[in-house]
Amino acid sequence: MKLSISGLLLFSLVFSSNAQTQDSELIEKAIRIHERVITIDTHNDININNFTTENNYAQDLDTQVNLPKMMAGGLDVSWLIVYTGQGELNEQGYTEAYKNAISKFDAIHRLTKIYAPEAIGLATTSAEVRKLVAEGKKVAMIGVENAYPIGTDLSRIKEFYDRGARYMSLSHNGHSQFSDSNTGEENDEWLHNGLSELGEKAVLEMNKYGIMIDVSHPSKEAIKDMFSISKAPLIASHSSARTLCNHSRNLDDELLELFRYNGGVVQTVAFSSYINTEKHNAFSKAETQVYKNTADQLGLSYLERDSVRKLNDTAKENYYKDLKKIRTAAKNGLENLNETSTPVAVVDFVDHIDYLVEKIGIDHVGISSDFDGGGGIYGWDDASETLNVTIELVRRGYSEQEIAKLWGENLLRVLDEVQEVSKNMQG
Template sequence: MNSKLTILAASLTLILGCNNANVANEEQQSVTQSESAEQLVKRAKAIHERVIVLDTHNDFSDANFVEDKNYTMRLKSQVNLPKMEEGGLDVSWLIVYTGQGELNEAGYAKAYASAMKKFESIHRLTEEIAPDQIELALTSDDVRRIIKSGKKVAMIGVENGYPIGEDISNVKKFYDLGARYMSLAHNGHSQLSDSNTGDKDQQWLHNGLSDLGREAIKEMNKWGIMIDISHPSKMANMEMMRLSKAPVIASHSSSRAMNNHSRNLDDEELLMLKKNGGVVQAVAFQSYLNSQKHDTFLNAAKEVYQQTADKLGLALFDRKLYSTLDEAGKNKMVNDWQTIKEQSQPAIDTLSKTVKQVDVADLVDHIDYMVKLIGVDHVGISSDFDGGGGVLGWNDAAETHNVTIELVKRGYSESDIEKIWSGNLLRVLDDVQRVAKEIQANKT
């Protein structure tokens, strides 16, 4: 048994030790019962190596995209090239993220500068630091070509349209820089769209999209940028799907029926997404998958983390404080938090024996539900790594194979797994780019 197979076997032991109560039906149970663990691992391993494995949402720090500290190294980050290689992750969508700030000229200028720095970091990685290891893809053909060459693939998503300010021409500028999807809001209403936060507090700015947001939809359709409905409000999402001439995506959302969180899509949104021809990328974010299990474990783990933080003289991660810090402060908080987690891991492992964590099975429960509701052609996978994502069994890119093991265990075919990991998302990208060519041709 080679080293990769050994890793997969160990991972399978972990997954099979999880609660099997959510196995979809007796036929799927028989898949596990009729195969030994080693046979299932071998089959999953072969499938994982054959299909294109694509994760639509990986955040990053600019500090990890410089000459002396970058993704060629096995950093503490959940995603980097060594971990992608170890876990068989082929395509990483790197995220140009901007937190929501004030809706004025100063706020837009600051957000634009931040976005430009993110774009520059990605291009530096793929063009200067490691062009022999990872390449930027702009189309599905690029993805297949780059993988065939033996390199990993980077793609670019924009999380929050806030940085375009009130200049709609920035949509084309972001496209030219490599952006192939964009959301119109994050956590907080933007000048373009209401946020999912409105679904929690019932406080709205636009009651969906603003006029500028509607113009942004037209521009994204025109140039071939996929519209991402993961962070906006339900009202905004329904309007976007009605307006868009091309399929949309939810780059990192799960099912609200399975777990009532404003970041998840409810059945009405999912059914409209199916009608639109789009795809929802189920996300490995603990509180979105099972809030009760997450909160129970988190409350138990907080004491462990606090004891470690006190011992090291560090502070725990504070999301509200994080959003107010400059880049250096943010990098320090993230690095401190990663150190605290690493030092706490033995105690957390002990805690896990008595208090259940959100795990890979919970992620695939959401996939199961959405596949049954809208069909396997409209469901994919994302992690939100380095942005808060990660579950037991898939807590960094090195463990990506565990998701395929769970899908095989549930009875998904290789064809289905190929669609879920990448086929559906790349099909939407093709459709969006085809529509863009038609729009441009009609305007000339």
């Protein structure tokens, strides 16, 4: 059994309050399917402070992803992310970013080698994923969000591969030395008008060493450049459909068609503002008011995200301790809020899956959350609620084979194809 009793209880609690209550036959069918398929979430951010002897994912931390939550929700594979924010394009910036990236690689390896090797293993191939799942273990895989730490030394691409990275994006929020970011769209300000010359070389290096190219953050022109240069299929590790939600982080129909033609996969993301921005903003406004009222009652301050970013490290750490108190005290108010306001939920998320499947085919769509990086929706707000996605897929008529493709088989197929290209290029 890959679903724990707590996961099933959580499921029943979520859906007993849902307007679309599921009948027992549908629920039982979904549970059986969820038990049999390999479930992969391709984007979960990490904080190295949660990878210490005293504080690690073997415990049910206040994180959206950890081993107890994965067990409760039947999530088999978590892609843990080596993320680095975009800094200055100079040697000092590259050096600091590289140190940050290595600290996260090391943290993931500590989890699988020291803290919980009996419960979770690191996989770098589809065969290793299947072996670990068959052994009853959870699986960690490594994605790199932002190639900025590579600097201008392309040999680090192989180094990151050797450290376990199996996908990487060439930019994040801000233009990198390799690629323009989607963020340039807001003011129509670009650095390379797509990929830089270094970025073009990086694409082929990633092909050579078997690292999947992730297009979730680069600009549209950069993505088109990657499609034209890459010898292997591409992925979007955490993006949704722009036709349904007009956000620059989402993929429009022209780009989606390239995924169908190229053989890649779009991992639909459960990030509320990328699913339905209008609904997200309305609920977020009401939610913020609940937090502010609760903070006032506790004699604490509730800050907007921009204000938090301006705090120094010590002040930020103290604020997050206060924020945890505020969120705990606000639980009742938030539950009441769900009765008067409509949050972005699993049904909205699966609307994007439906659209993508119809547009580019069942073989090119997958699932991601962006947990611990801003992701999470009503009904799938942490890994323990993963079953709820499968239930909604069953409710909409997806077969077990189709659900298996969505939850992981498509992604594993692309990984195999990318690694086959690598073998051919090196051979």
